[in-house]
Amino acid sequence: MEGIKKMEPTAGIQGLPAQNREEKDHFAPSAFSTNRKKTMMWVFIISDALLFGTFLAVYTFERFISPTWPDRWKIFDPGYLAVMTVVLLSSSTFMATAVEGLKQGKMKRFGFFYTITILCGIGFLGMQAHEWAHFIGLGARLNTNPWGVPLFSGLFFMITGFHGFHVLTGVLILSFIGILKAVGKVSDDTIELAGMYWSFVDLVWVFILAVIYLL
Amino acid sequence: METKTLEAHHKIPGFWRHYIFSTNHKIIGIQYLITSFFVALTAAGMAMLIRLEIAWPEHSWPLLGRIFPGAFPGGVMRPEVYAALFTMHGTLMVFFFLSAALVGGFGNFLIPLQIGADDMAFPFLNMLSYWVYLLGFLVMISSFFFSPGGPASAGWTSYPPLSAIKSAVAGSNWGQSFWIVGMAFFIASFTMGGLNFVTTVLSMRAKGLNMMRLPLTTWALFVTAAVGIFAFPALTAAVIMLFLDRHFGTSFFLPSGLYVAGKLLNNKGGSPLLWQHLFWFLGHPEVYIVMLPAMGFTSDILSTFCRKPIFGYAAMVGSILAIGSLSFIVWGHHMFVSGMNPYLGMFFDITTLIIAVPSAIKTFNWMATLWGGKIQLTTPMLFALAFISLFVTGGLSGIFLAAAPADIQLHDTYFVISHFHFIMAGASLFGILGATNFWFPKMFGKMMNETLGKLHFWITFITYYCVFFPMMFLGLHGEMRRLYDPIQYYTMFKPLQPINVFISINAFILGAAQLIFAFNFFWSMFKGKKASSNPWNANGLEWTLPSPPPYENWEGEPPEVYRWPYDYSYPEAPKDYLPQIVPDKAIAAGNF
Numbered sequence: 103m104e105g106i107k108k109m110e111p112t113a114g115i116q117g118l119p120a121q122n123r124e125e126k127d128h129f130a131p132s133a134f135s136t137n138r139k140k141t142m143m144w145v146f147i148i149s150d151a152l153l154f155g156t157f158l159a160v161y162t163f164e165r166f167i168s169p170t171w172p173d174r175w176k177i178f179d180p181g182y183l184a185v186m187t188v189v190l191l192s193s194s195t196f197m198a199t200a201v202e203g204l205k206q207g208k209m210k211r212f213g214f215f216y217t218i219t220i221l222c223g224i225g226f227l228g229m230q231a232h233e234w235a236h237f238i239g240l241g242a243r244l245n246t247n248p249w250g251v252p253l254f255s256g257l258f259f260m261i262t263g264f265h266g267f268h269v270l271t272g273v274l275i276l277s278f279i280g281i282l283k284a285v286g287k288v289s290d291d292t293i294e295l296a297g298m299y300w301s302f303v304d305l306v307w308v309f310i311l312a313v314i315y316l317l
Numbered sequence: 318m319e320t321k322t323l324e325a326h327h328k329i330p331g332f333w334r335h336y337i338f339s340t341n342h343k344i345i346g347i348q349y350l351i352t353s354f355f356v357a358l359t360a361a362g363m364a365m366l367i368r369l370e371i372a373w374p375e376h377s378w379p380l381l382g383r384i385f386p387g388a389f390p391g392g393v394m395r396p397e398v399y400a401a402l403f404t405m406h407g408t409l410m411v412f413f414f415l416s417a418a419l420v421g422g423f424g425n426f427l428i429p430l431q432i433g434a435d436d437m438a439f440p441f442l443n444m445l446s447y448w449v450y451l452l453g454f455l456v457m458i459s460s461f462f463f464s465p466g467g468p469a470s471a472g473w474t475s476y477p478p479l480s481a482i483k484s485a486v487a488g489s490n491w492g493q494s495f496w497i498v499g500m501a502f503f504i505a506s507f508t509m510g511g512l513n514f515v516t517t518v519l520s521m522r523a524k525g526l527n528m529m530r531l532p533l534t535t536w537a538l539f540v541t542a543a544v545g546i547f548a549f550p551a552l553t554a555a556v557i558m559l560f561l562d563r564h565f566g567t568s569f570f571l572p573s574g575l576y577v578a579g580k581l582l583n584n585k586g587g588s589p590l591l592w593q594h595l596f597w598f599l600g601h602p603e604v605y606i607v608m609l610p611a612m613g614f615t616s617d618i619l620s621t622f623c624r625k626p627i628f629g630y631a632a633m634v635g636s637i638l639a640i641g642s643l644s645f646i647v648w649g650h651h652m653f654v655s656g657m658n659p660y661l662g663m664f665f666d667i668t669t670l671i672i673a674v675p676s677a678i679k680t681f682n683w684m685a686t687l688w689g690g691k692i693q694l695t696t697p698m699l700f701a702l703a704f705i706s707l708f709v710t711g712g713l714s715g716i717f718l719a720a721a722p723a724d725i726q727l728h729d730t731y732f733v734i735s736h737f738h739f740i741m742a743g744a745s746l747f748g749i750l751g752a753t754n755f756w757f758p759k760m761f762g763k764m765m766n767e768t769l770g771k772l773h774f775w776i777t778f779i780t781y782y783c784v785f786f787p788m789m790f791l792g793l794h795g796e797m798r799r800l801y802d803p804i805q806y807y808t809m810f811k812p813l814q815p816i817n818v819f820i821s822i823n824a825f826i827l828g829a830a831q832l833i834f835a836f837n838f839f840w841s842m843f844k845g846k847k848a849s850s851n852p853w854n855a856n857g858l859e860w861t862l863p864s865p866p867p868y869e870n871w872e873g874e875p876p877e878v879y880r881w882p883y884d885y886s887y888p889e890a891p892k893d894y895l896p897q898i899v900p901d902k903a904i905a906a907g908n909f
Binding site: 137138141142152153155157160163164167168244253256257260 | 508517
């Protein structure tokens with residue numbers, strides 16, 4: 103207690119490098135020297151990750167209490183799945199390259215990779231829509247399917263649908279702020295935040311792929 | 318300086334943007350607080366009707382029959398109405414009153430003031446949080462008027478299959494859908510608020526205000542916001558699945574072979590246990606969401622009115638963090654009788670008992686703070702002391718419920734009702750009342766009336782014990798909660814009925830006493846004695862500003878902080894308090 107009382111004002115806050123402070127920020131700079139929008143994005147990502155975590159935990163729970171579970175290798179096409187995964191995951195690399203280009207001021211490089219990122223997102227959504235259409239054509243619904251365990255298709259549509267919705271949101275955000283960037287109405291920070299969200303959505307796919315398709 | 322020129326553009330907006338669609342944290346905090354008080358009065362009114370039915374089961378009240386002919390045909394409450402009332406009482410009190418008042422109300426008002434910031438990190442998000450919360454409340458309450466079949470009546474926990482099958486009971490149809498939508502709004506609102514709080518505390522503290530110099534109130538609100546953000550996703554997922562079960566024919570929570578009204582349902586393979594796991598994964602942290610801020614207020618109020626530093630600050634912070642993190646691994650203690658694996662029960666048994674350790678550390682630290690202090694029995698102080706009393710009573714009864722062998726006997730009896738009305742409902746209610754008395758001068762620039770405050774305190778404190786303590790005996794005798802008529806079918810409870818009458822009479826006094834508070838609150842707002850900037854001689858940053866503070870607290874010139882907020886009776890200081898903004902050099906010179 104004595105120690106706390108006598109503690110000197112924290113050193114280092116005044117000595118923060120200027121680029122860590124937000125422009126036009128009339129508040130005291132952060133003690134963690136992070137940008138406050140980024141801090142919020144991280145907290146939001148953890149919260150959203152827990153939402154997906156809950157869904158995947160539910161999937162695992164229902165699978166364990168079910169006496170049988172459909173054989174996924176007879177339902178899904180591994181080749182198709184591999185293409186979907188490569189398309190989505192590589193888009194994260196493109197996004198990172200775009201942000202890197204932006205930071206170095208190489209606007210052409212940024213524009214090129216940013217556009218490819220959006221196209222990859224749209225490509226993934228198209229493939230997912232096609233996959234869904236295929237299963238719906240086979241008679242799979244939220245409460246019934248031709249493979250035996252009705253819960254399976256309910257969980258499949260709910261979880262992949264929820265993820266697809268996140269990808270769709272990501273595509274819309276990227277397109278929207280891309281247009282704003284083109285007319286110079288958005289800061290580099292915002293682009294980076296969108297990049298964080300995009301990488302998160304891609305990372306979630308890895309877990310969905312593992313839990314629903316592969317395991 | 319560039320900041321100066323920026324400041325010139327910030328002007329107080331007009332009436333609508335200032336008082337209604339405000340992005341200012343102080344206004345939003347007050348909006349939250351007053352709305353939640355209104356919710357509390359509504360839900361307390363429901364409790365009065367519930368007590369009326371329990372004490373005089375199926376008695377005819379002609380007056381009520383005339384006011385609510387639908388709910389009280391011939392003056393007698395319909396059983397469906399009783400179920401709807403206890404469901405909505407619980408939901409409104411836990412989420413829309415306690416959580417909203419503590420986190421939305423005091424969190425918004427106090428965090429920026431206590432960390433020396435001009436506003437929250439994201440003011441617009443903050444405004445959105447309040448309006449979404451209000452929308453959620455309106456959806457919930459409108460189920461009384463617009464939902465055919467009445468509001469949800471599966472209890473505030475909404476266990477399936479009652480909540481998942483539309484034809485199960487009257488309230489399972491439209492009412493439950495209203496409940497789901499209302500909760501979804503609440504979760505969205507809480508998440509927006511929580512993101513804001515965590516970011517604000519992490520990134521906007523004044524110079525010199527490191528984490529170990531924060532007031533315990535801010536610490537508690539910070540951890541609470543984080544707990545909420547990490548716990549609510551489980552309920553979000555659960556509510557989405559409940560919605561799919563109800564409207565799209567899935568069976569996430571519905572097992573095979575369910576018969577409803579003599580008909581076999583189509584559902585296959587789900588488990589009602591899953592809902593319980595998900596609900597309580599949120600539900601237990603939610604208990605700490607309403608406990609932790611009240612603990613923070615109590616620490617600050619005790620220290621101020623003992624004129625002593627809080628005892629064991631680091632241990633207090635440690636226990637807040639410990640309680641916050643342990644709250645995620647104890648949810649199974651709500652499910653000892655659910656058919657869950659008994660070995661899993663043993664795990665939850667042990668983790669729950671471990672939570673007693675940080676809770677006891679806090680209690681002993683409060684005691685040690687009191688010891689040798691110059692105690693001033695102001696109204697906020699009385700509420701803080703009562704908080705400790707309720708916390709200990711509730712905490713000790715909690716140990717019985719944490720132990721699976723005892724809980725199997727006590728589960729779903731009035732013992733449980735008594736326990737959580739002491740610890741979660743009561744202690745946090747007293748926290749809110751104490752904090753309102755304490756920070757009212759800062760909110761409105763007026764003092765609350767002390768005489769009315771003390772009168773309100775004593776009636777509330779005594780009747781609170783008279784209402785909830787006898788329930789422990791009812792519970793030990795096995796009387797179950799949620800009984801519409803406790804004596805007609807369970808004749809063994811007939812000898813206990815005088816206790817229920819005693820409880821109900823006290824409950825009516827308790828309810829009426831809150832009108833004293835409501836009167837004091839609104840009367841003082843306009844006619845109260847003018848408050849100085851620091852009426853309690855307290856140390857926190859909020860007390861260095863005028864009461865009420867300017868629209869943009871420090872108006873772009875954040876204070877510098879040189880010490881923690883608990884330097885009361887500091888040896889070298891000329892007065893018995895030492896605000897956080899006073900540097901050591903200034904003490905020697907005596908100029909502050």
